[in-house]
Amino acid sequence: MNSRLKIPFGTLSITQRSKNLVQEVLESGRVSCGKYVGEFEEKFASLTGTKEAVAVSSGTDADALALAVLYDFGAKRVDEVIVPALSFVATGNSVLQAGFRPVFVDIRKDTLNIDPEKIEEAITGKTKAIMPVHLMGKPADMDAINKIAKKYSLYVIEDAAEAHGAKYKGKNVGTLGHMAAYSLYLAHIITSIEGGIVTTDDSNFAEILRSLRSHGRACKCKKCVLNISSSYCPKRFQYGEGIDVRFVFERIGFSCKMNEIEAAVGLGSLEIYEEILKKRKNNFDNMSKKFKRFNQYLASIEEETYEKIGPHAFPIILKENAKFTRDQFVDFLERNGIETRSLFSSMPTQCAGFEFLGYKLGEFPNAEYIEKNGLHIGVHQDINEEHINYFIEVVEDFLDRIT
Numbered sequence: 318m319n320s321r322l323k324i325p326f327g328t329l330s331i332t333q334r335s336k337n338l339v340q341e342v343l344e345s346g347r348v349s350c351g352k353y354v355g356e357f358e359e360k361f362a363s364l365t366g367t368k369e370a371v372a373v374s375s376g377t378d379a380d381a382l383a384l385a386v387l388y389d390f391g392a393k394r395v396d397e398v399i400v401p402a403l404s405f406v407a408t409g410n411s412v413l414q415a416g417f418r419p420v421f422v423d424i425r426k427d428t429l430n431i432d433p434e435k436i437e438e439a440i441t442g443k444t445k446a447i448m449p450v451h452l453m454g455k456p457a458d459m460d461a462i463n464k465i466a467k468k469y470s471l472y473v474i475e476d477a478a479e480a481h482g483a484k485y486k487g488k489n490v491g492t493l494g495h496m497a498a499y500s501l502y503l504a505h506i507i508t509s510i511e512g513g514i515v516t517t518d519d520s521n522f523a524e525i526l527r528s529l530r531s532h533g534r535a536c537k538c539k540k541c542v543l544n545i546s547s548s549y550c551p552k553r554f555q556y557g558e559g560i561d562v563r564f565v566f567e568r569i570g571f572s573c574k575m576n577e578i579e580a581a582v583g584l585g586s587l588e589i590y591e592e593i594l595k596k597r598k599n600n601f602d603n604m605s606k607k608f609k610r611f612n613q614y615l616a617s618i619e620e621e622t623y624e625k626i627g628p629h630a631f632p633i634i635l636k637e638n639a640k641f642t643r644d645q646f647v648d649f650l651e652r653n654g655i656e657t658r659s660l661f662s663s664m665p666t667q668c669a670g671f672e673f674l675g676y677k678l679g680e681f682p683n684a685e686y687i688e689k690n691g692l693h694i695g696v697h698q699d700i701n702e703e704h705i706n707y708f709i710e711v712v713e714d715f716l717d718r719i720t
């Protein structure tokens with residue numbers, strides 16, 4: 318066994334193009350949201366196959382803004398949004414940040430995603446939306462979710478933070494609901510270091526998103542001439558003499574624009590997207606295939622024939638008959654240079670911040686099980702076959718010693 322190998326959880330690829338653009342941006346003096354953000358949005362939209370994309374400061378902001386759009390369509394601040402109990406905590410946080418109440422539904426242990434069979438019982442007269450998460454890049458059961466949403470006239474907002482490159486029944490994840498929110502944080506397949514982006518086919522939603530990211534102001538053109546140059550803007554005083562559109566606030570907003578430096582990094586990242594996606598998918602597929610030999614005690618997610626998993630990371634779940642604990646397993650991996658992360662928690666019952674909602678431990682048995690028995694490791698572009706073989710040997714060694 319090559320004990321000198323290390324498998325870091327994540328990596329960051331910054332291209333020469335990104336570096337050149339960052340330099341250009343800094344020298345131009347125009348660093349706040351401008352032409353590169355616009356260019357990044359256009360390219361991201363064409364990559365996902367949506368008409369519009371609106372870039373913001375983080376994936377959490379992307380989730381929150383997509384939800385806040387619903388106030389323009391009759392939602393009230395007391396309304397509810399259905400989310401899976403298991404996700405990175407940002408999913409639940411964003412619902413509260415948008416001013417809604419999260420209503421949690423347990424997940425399925427085999428998919429790690431919201432259990433569609435439990436959604437209907439969580440719907441009340443106040444439910445406005447369902448926000449499924451494609452956790453670990455595994456597409457949620459969108460046909461079942463969209464069917465329920467249609468029946469109850471609910472909006473569907475995909476939390477696609479971890480699902481770059483995922484496909485569901487021939488369609489790109491991120492095109493399956495009314496809007497989708499991606500994270501561009503550095504652990505993700507497309508990155509602007511920090512950042513997020515909302516995709517949608519509805520240009521009305523996109524206008525509102527542009528207003529929301531900038532304090533709710535009325536200035537929300539797709540190509541803001543004021544942001545790109547100091548050209549004259551014919552709409553600037555459209556509300557009457559002396560009333561500047563930039564200081565007319567149409568809705569309660571956020572302050573979360575993407576800046577030009579982040580967009581410059583993002584544009585470089587888009588250029589290597591296909592290459593990174595391919596490498597990560599090969600790693601994911603290779604790891605999945607080799608990992609099956611441990612299926613007496615350990616499981617992962619499976620790719621169905623109608624889907625493509627977005628290779629965000631490789632999740633591992635201890636089976637109930639495992640003769641060891643997750644922490645023993647994690648400790649062994651970490652001591653052998655394999656970095657791990659936990660597989661998140663049941664937000665309503667295992668994250669203190671949500672206690673005020675009144676849920677009780679035991680209400681989300683599958684999500685709670687994953688918190689105690691789940692972990693994930695990297696499949697990123699700097700991992701190769703040698704690393705994967707090493708990982709498999711380490712797991713084999715662990716199981717030989719403990720069982």
Ligand SMILES: Cc1ncc(COP(=O)(O)O)c(C=O)c1O
Pocket residue numbers: 375376377378380404405407408450452476478479499500501502512513
């Ligand atoms: C499922 C999910 N939703 C939302 C987010 C929030 O993204 P960010 O960290 O960019 O705010 C993340 C972060 O990785 C995530 O995993």
